[in-house]
Each structure stands twice: as C-alpha cells, then as structure tokens.
Amino acid sequence: MARRRERRGEPSQDRRKDRVGPATREEKLNDSDASERKLIGIFILFFIIIPAVSVLVYVYKYGSGTKRLEPVITERGPIKTDINFQEILTNTNVAGNESQRNYDYPVLAYITPWNSKGYEMAKRFNSKFTHLSPVWYDLKSHGNSLILEGRHNADKGWISELRMRGNALILPRIVLEAFPTELLKKKKQMDKAIDLMVTECKEMEYDGIVLESWSRWAAYGVLHNPDLRNMALKFIKQLGHALHSVASTRNPKQQLQLVYVVGPPHSDALQQHDFGPADLQSLSGSVDGFSLMTYDFSGPNNPGPNAPLNWIRFTLRLLLGSTGNNAQRLAPKIFLGINFYGNDFILSED
Template identity: 80%
Template sequence: MARRRERRVEQSQDRRKERVGTATREDKFSDSDASDCKLIGIFVVFFIVIPAISVLVYSIKYGSGTKRFEPVVTERGLIKTDISYQEILAENLKIPENASQRHYDYPVLAYITPWNSRGYEMANRFNSKFTHLSPVWYDLKSQGSSLVMDGRHNADKGWLSELRMKGDALVLPRVVLEAFPTKLLKKKKQRDKAIDLIVTECKEMDYDGIVLESWSRWAAYGVLHDPDMRNMALKFIKQLGHALHSVRSTRNPEQKLQLVYVIGPPHSEKLQQHDFGPEDLRSLSDAVDGFSLMTYDFSGPNNPGPNAPLQWIRFTLQLLLGPPGNNTQNLAPKIFLGINFYGNDFILSGGSGGAAVVGRDYLSLLEKHRPLIQWEKNSGEHFFVYSDENNVRHAVFYPSLMSIYLRLEEARSWGTGISIWEIGQGLDYFFGLL
C-alpha cells in the first residue's frame, strides 16, 4: 500500500494520477435555488478567464479553423449537450452490440494503472478498440552510481497472454526515467546502461516497445533550461529510439520495437525553453514512433474549471504542428492527443481544493445528489454543482459521451491519434465511441 501511495504522489506531479477518496456528501442540488444559479454563473465566468492561459484569447488569436462538428444521434440519442443524471445512471453500462467495431482508423493508445484493476478488465473486454496499450509498470532509477529498472513485479504475464489471444494491440509499458539527469545525460556509460536495461526488458518480457516519460522530470531538474543539456536530452531519446528500432519483435519479426514519448502541453502563450515544441517534434520524428500529448489537467484546485477545454486543445495542436501547410503538419499522425477518462471535484466555497473523480465515484455522486448537469460550450464539457454535508459548494467536471465525441472528432480533423488516461477510470459506454 505504501508503494501505491508513492505512485499516486508521482502521478500528481505528472498531472496524470488517479485521485480517489472524496468526502461523504448529502445535500441535494436544486435547480430552483437562485443562489445556486448565481454561483454557477460566477463560476463559469471565472474559469473562462483563467489567468494562466486565457482559452478565449487562444480561440480568437490562434483559432485553427478546425471544423465544428454537429453532434450525431446514436440509436439511444445519448451524444448530446442536454443530458440528465437519470440517463447516465440508466445507460452507462450498456454497450452497443457492435462493441468490437472501431469507428476511427487513427492510433488509439490506452494507459492502464496497476492500482486500478478495472483497467486490465477494460483492455481485455475492448481489446479491438486499441492499437497500443501501456500498462504503467516501470521506473528507471539511480542506485548509487548505477541504474536499476524497477517494476517487473507489476508485470502480469497471465494478463499479457490472455490479451494477446484476443487481439493485436501492441503492449508498450510505460517507463518513467527517474535517474538523476545530469549524471545520465553527461556520462556515456550511464546512457548506454539505461538503454541496455530498457531494450533487455523488452526482449525478456516480449514487449513491443515502451512509452518513455522523462521530459517533465528533466524540466523540474532545470536540465532543459541549459541549451547543451537540452541537446544531450534530445540525443538520448534519439539513441534509445534507434536502439529499439534495431530489434525485431519476437511475436512479429516484421515489426520493430517502438518508442512512444510523453510530452506535455505548453504552460504559456509563448513556448518557453523547457517546453516541447515543433522543432523538437521534427528533430525526434525519425527516432520516435508516437508522441503521447498530455492535453488534460488544464484546471486545478486553485483555478477550478474544465479538464481539457477544446479551444486550449486546438491552441496546443496549432502551437506544436503549426498552421495548415506547415511542414510539421505531416507529423500529425505521430501525435496521440490526450483524452481524460477521469474528472475532478473542485471546492468552490470555504477554501480551495479538489480530488480526482473516477467512474464509480461519479455515479455515486449522481445517485446521491441528483444534480442538474450543465453544458459549458466554451470548453465543450459537462459539469454540475452540489453542496456537501458542511454546506460547502463543489463543482464536478467529468467526461460525457458528448465531450469525448468532440475530442475524438478533433483528433480526426487534425489527423492525429489519441491517448487515454486511463481506461479504468471511465464509464463502460465511453468505449462504444472509440
């Protein structure tokens, strides 16, 4: 349990953890309460003008010209903005008969965490929906003057075997590079050792490659602010990619081992030295098979609001790929646009704070508070407001069929793939959209 708590802390730093454990709630939300409506109005205005990044400004200044998609109507008519809590409770477990059919031809990468066993179940159940599966298993760490690969104890060989009997999705475990970057990047022996550990693990465990996460940690250490160290970081990623590409999969000799690299969105309107930008994308394009772009966690406890506003997603993609006709646009298929299957429960009054909301928590909140679910068109997300047992007001943002559909279509319009964090946190009927 201690190990799992540590992992949750790490995921918080990456803006990608599973956050669980909400307080007990009582008071039902009433849509006739005038003060509630006023609070909602104030809240919506607040998150539209978040000081850190103005989504509205991005929309006006950097609009990509992306086509706005009209919602389609499924046989049950659930992809819509006007949705009730009763419909979600009644329909979330229902999956169309053609659940195995893929609706998009772009790559779909799904993350799975060892502390959420439901993700393993969903990976098996909807195997045909995914092209890449990334169980969050490994950390590459410094140990004295050496390096160690920690995490094989997480690897579930039985699940891997069952998974591969059901489909062809590539399995690329995530490896977080926690080794001290100054030592790793400056010393050839350390770089070679790190690459050898990764490639050897892929061979011995019969993986199809890895998903590597290191950029955010390098930025936190200040490595990416130094031009020389930044170049060394890029060279290491290239070296690792070429090393993986030199190895053939034992399951499919025609397939080389793959490298997917995790990148974050920019933190300001203008790219900073430590941000991953279009030049980095072009520089690594031959060595990296895909870039997992973390377009979620836009808001936080100190600036409550939507998880991933559509206008911010468009701005991020335009900043990374450039305007239509730019020579970076042809790299769009290597981008896996991040889509969150979790939500957030933010405190609006009586202080600040919040916690992640996964599917089971969300359904419990709906059953308890019977809220009025509202659509915020500027962000393209649903939310609701409720009061807890201490009469503290909360706002809950959680994905809906409509919000996910719009983001899937956004990926299609740009020619990118998608990456989902993480499939154990969603509702069953989300998978019918993929």
C-alpha cells in the same frame, strides 16, 4: 375333376403371379421416385432454405446494428455542447460494440494500478486499441549505477490472453526517475539506461515502450539549460534508434516502438521547458508516437474544466501548425490525451 381343377389352378396361379410381378415393379419405381423426392427435399431444406433463413436472421439482427454503430452514441444524446456530468456518467457503461473499430487511426490506452478494472477492460475491448501501455516500470539511480524496477508488476498471463484476443501492441510505460544530470552527462550511464530498457523488451517480449521523462527533466531544471536540453533530446533519439534496431519477437517484420510522453504548453509564448514544435520535428524520425497529455488544464488554484476543447485545438495548432505537409506528416504520430475522469472543486467563500 380333381386333376382338372389342378390344371385350371396352375394357370390361374401363374396368371396371378404374372399380375403380381408387374405391380411390384411399379411399386418399386414409385418407392424409388419417393426416395429421390425425399432426398431432393432434404437437400433443399438443409442447403438452400436453412442458409437463406439464417442470412435473413443475421441481417435483421446484426446487419442493421452494424450500420448503426457510428451514430449510436449520437442517438443516445451525450454528444452536445451543453452536457452535464450526470449525462456523461449515465452513458459510461454503454458499449455499442466490443470488437469492431470505428476509426482507422492508432489508439493507445494506459492500464493503471489505480483502476482495478483496467486489466479486464483491456481484454474486453482489445480489438479497439492498437497500443496498450501497462504502468509497470521505473528506471532509477542506484548509487553510481542504474536499475530498472517493475518486472514484478508484469503479468505474462494477461499479456498472453491479450495476444490471443487481438493484435494490440504491448508497450509498458517506463518513468525515468534517474538523476538526469548524471544520466545525460555520462555516456556510460546513458548507454546503460538504453541497454536496460531494450533488454527488458527482448526478455519480456514487449513490442516497445512508452517513456515518460520530460516532466521529470523540467522539474529538475534540466530543460532550462540549453546544453542539457540538447543532451536530453539526443538521449531520446538514441533510445529510439536502439529500439528500432530490434525486431519484435511476435512479428519479426516489425521493429520495437518508442512512444514518448509530452506535456502541452499552456501558452503560445513557449518557455524553455515546454515541448514545442521544434522538439516534435527533431524527434519525429526516432519516435513512433507522442502521448500528448491534454488534460489537467485546471487545478485547485485555478478551478475549471479538465480539458477545454479550445485549449486542445490550440495545443495541436501550436505543435503542428495550421497547414502544410509537415502538419499532415506529424499529426498521425500524436496520441491525443482524453481524460476519463473529472474534478469536483470546492470553492471557498473568501
């Protein structure tokens, strides 16, 4: 009996094994299908659903804002004709976007020592500008020679930060304070002045300079003398050609640039010392841009607006003419001055 039980038990055990075998394979197949479904689910989650949600979130958060960049300032309300100073001050610290430019034309910003926040603002809004001009240098007479003062003001670390953040050109401003008659009449002095400025650009790896001299020459009476006036124009042309003959260190395909500061005429009856349309035409081939100082229209003796719009329009029409190819060719070279300050005049009771 015991043997029979063993014999009966063996087939029974085999049958159980036979039954267990197929069940295990089915479970393995089910496990394999579950794993595949899990992998597919993970793939869909990470490569389809999450990117899709991210795009929707980005469009919702930033896409609509990008479309609104242009009208934001108009919606805030300061763009109107009957604005008061308090409304302007209220909107001074508002920036719709720190990196995106809304315009294609060049924009130059001066960084002055009397604005302590200028250096930080230049870094913050670097992408908004094409040209940055720190007010650093003066070219002065020193006995019978010339010296260029201001390198101690230059901040190479700041320049490096600017260039890491954007592509704005660095053109420090140089004020020409040397005695003009000596400078313009003597070729040796003229060549020395040009060499000093070009050499400084090379050694400090600037992209060019902004030169201010016209107002100084007018104050010295140089521009009232036709011969000296022609020499002054010749000096600017030679400086421009000298800068254009040097490639930029940062971009060898680009030459050094010259931006020239000019004051606006206050009347259509041009005076001898005024910078007029003939001067603009004469220098246009040698100068890359003209920084037009359309501000300080009023003063203590004649209080009023700092930069009235009609006067700005008049100045541009006077320099460029109202129509023609000449105006279209020269207009892109003018950096129209916009003042970010105002004057509070106290009127006497007399």
